Amino acid sequence: ELQVEESGGGLVKPGGSLRLSCAISGLIFSHAWVSWVRQAPGKGLEWVGLIKSQAMGTIKYGASVEGRFTLSRDDSKNKIYLDMSSLTSEDTAVYYCAHVDTDNGKFFLGQWGQGTLVIVSS
Amino acid sequence: VLTQSPGTLSLSPGQRATLSCRTSQSVSNNFLAWYQQVPGQAPRLLIYGASIRAPGIPVRFSGSGSGTDFTLSISRLEREDFALYYCHHYGDSLTFGGGTKVEI
Numbered sequence: 001e002l003q004v005e006e007s008g009g010g011l012v013k014p015g016g017s018l019r020l021s022c023a024i025s026g027l028i029f030s031h032a033w034v035s036w037v038r039q040a041p042g043k044g045l046e047w048v049g050l051i052k053s054q055a056m057g058t059i060k061y062g063a064s065v066e067g068r069f070t071l072s073r074d075d076s077k078n079k080i081y082l083d084m085s086s087l088t089s090e091d092t093a094v095y096y097c098a099h100v101d102t103d104n105g106k107f108f109l110g111q112w113g114q115g116t117l118v119i120v121s122s
Numbered sequence: 123v124l125t126q127s128p129g130t131l132s133l134s135p136g137q138r139a140t141l142s143c144r145t146s147q148s149v150s151n152n153f154l155a156w157y158q159q160v161p162g163q164a165p166r167l168l169i170y171g172a173s174i175r176a177p178g179i180p181v182r183f184s185g186s187g188s189g190t191d192f193t194l195s196i197s198r199l200e201r202e203d204f205a206l207y208y209c210h211h212y213g214d215s216l217t218f219g220g221g222t223k224v225e226i
Contacts, residue, residue, distance in 0.1 A: 035216060037165075045157075045165065045208055047216040062215065096164055100212075107212040108155040108170035115164055 002026040002111045006097045009116030016087050020116060022080040022097030029078040030054065033100035035109060036071070036082050038093035038118075046093075050100070051080060064090075087120045094118075124209055126219035133224065139196040141222045143209030148189045153212040156185055156194045159221075160205045168207075169194060199224070 008020040024032055033056075036048035051071040052058040059071050070083040080097065094115040101110030123146040133139055143154075151172035157165040167176040169185035172192055182197040196203055204226050209219040 037216075037218075044221045045159075045210075045218040047218065050216065060215065101170075103170065103174070106152040106171040106174070108153075108167060109157070109165075109210070109212075109216075110167055110170075110176070112164040112166070 002099060004097055004099055004111050004113035006095060006113040006116040009095065009118045011119045011121060012087055013122055014088055014120055016120070017083070017085040018087065018118060020082040020084070020095055020097075020118070022082070022113065023078055024080070024097075024099060025078065027099070030075040034073075034080045035098050035100055037096045037098060037109070037112075038091075039096070039115075040090075040093040043093075048095070049082065084118070087118075089120050092118060092120045124211055124217050124219035126207075126209055126222050128222060129220070130223045130225060132226070133199055134226065135199050135201055137199050139194075139199055139203070139224055141194040141196075141207055141209075141224075143187075143192040143194070143219050145190045145192070145211060149211050149213065151188055154185075154187075154192055155210045155212070157208045157210060158203075158205050159208065160202075165208065196224075201226075 003025045005023045012018045033052045035050045047062045049061045049071045068086045072081045096115045098109035098112045125144045127142045154172040156169040159165040173185045184195045211217045
């Protein structure tokens, strides 16, 4: 069974940095594509970034985090990392990690973690 | 851009719900999905490929549409269906609609 679990959320001061982790089990991790999506309090879903397998080497970011957030992966640990810097109150949100699944040419976010809360406040 | 309507749908259990998602450009059905989110929980995949139910999703949920107009229908609402629904396009960037709240 595929399982996704985020960790690393917490309270951080404006201008600070934080690293989130996403652990995925139940699949060949080195092949996994993973996306991060966030949800500010009372708001909708916002795409943060996408990291494909190391073999494909593609990493993309949403416009609001480009240049401040960095995605990476450690396939030996079955983990994806989201390094966030220059944080502002606008980055306060629940951050979800989701597995990008495919089915005969169709792409979608098949399995989501429960999310980790990031609060940016002084 | 994905535009969902209505913003809120007020219905009773047993009624049919019809949710709309309009894209600013024509998109392939292969990359259009719908998610359900119960408050306090993570989103859950309902429909992918515009019309394919995800494993374990009840048959009362159905997706349709093509081009720029897509629809999620719930044939007879059950109490656990009152939630938020988001459409999603997997493109060069991933985009979500603003959501439709289905309330009692």
